[in-house]
């Protein structure tokens with residue numbers, strides 16, 4: 234394909250209209266409008282915290298956080314994790330939309346007071362909500378500002394990695410050099426930002442692991458290890474040794490190893506716990522142990 238940006242042949246019409254079958258991986262679920270497509274109540278379990286999610290990088294942030302809180306001894310962080318199959322449109326059910334009007338996983342319902350449930354959406358907001366509720370994994374003073382800076386850095390940056398680089402490199406129905414060049418450059422710039430930070434401190438907010446690391450690791454840790462978009466070689470990820478050191482260290486945490494299995498529907502059967510309702514589910518209910 235030519236790299237001349239004027240040669241694609243596409244001239245935008247005066248008014249954009251929706252082409253339902255654009256050939257993209259997400260064509261069946263993407264729409265230009267919001268709101269529910271069907272009536273469906275959400276299931277409720279016995280714990281105060283009800284999570285509706287899927288083990289994508291955004292979903293894993295929350296299950297890792299909850300497993301970290303449980304590992305710290307917070308029994309009140311026990312949760313029910315229900316599976317939302319986004320490729321099947323579960324995020325457009327009426328019950329889900331009531332919790333998250335943006336129709337994206339993860340979504341959390343805190344029913345500590347069942348008469349006044351708290352609805353939280355956006356993974357960064359959920360991490361902050363849980364960190365404040367339990368008083369954990371968020372430092373105080375100046376380091377709190379650092380932690381929030383990196384947390385919000387993730388929220389603003391990851392769409393360029395996922396929706397930009399990942400989409401055009403791995404998912405678009407054909408390769409567009411202009412788009413891949415633009416977002417590969419940005420993905421590498423972001424990795425360099427992290428690499429420089431992690432050269433000077435063990436974790437993003439300083440010497441202590443925090444919600445900033447929990448937010449950034451599922452995206453950029455996976456990228457550094459060549460685990461998303463099969464892009465390790467293309468982006469020369471070996472150029473970011475401090476990110477790789479940090480990613481390996483976080484991956485060794487037992488709570489992270491548990492959290493990444495929750496609501497996972499792909500990969501090794503032993504790495505998939507479709508729903509989690511009890512700590513024993515990790516031993517008893519991963520897919521390798523379920524009847525076919």
Ligand SMILES: N[C@@H](CCC(=O)N[C@@H](CS)C(=O)NCC(=O)O)C(=O)O
Pocket residue numbers: 262263289290291292319324336337338339354355356357
């Ligand atoms: N900024 C949001 C992004 C959430 C998001 O993009 N979720 C994706 C899966 S990773 C989703 O639910 N997609 C379904 C859809 O777009 O219909 C967050 O961090 O929570």
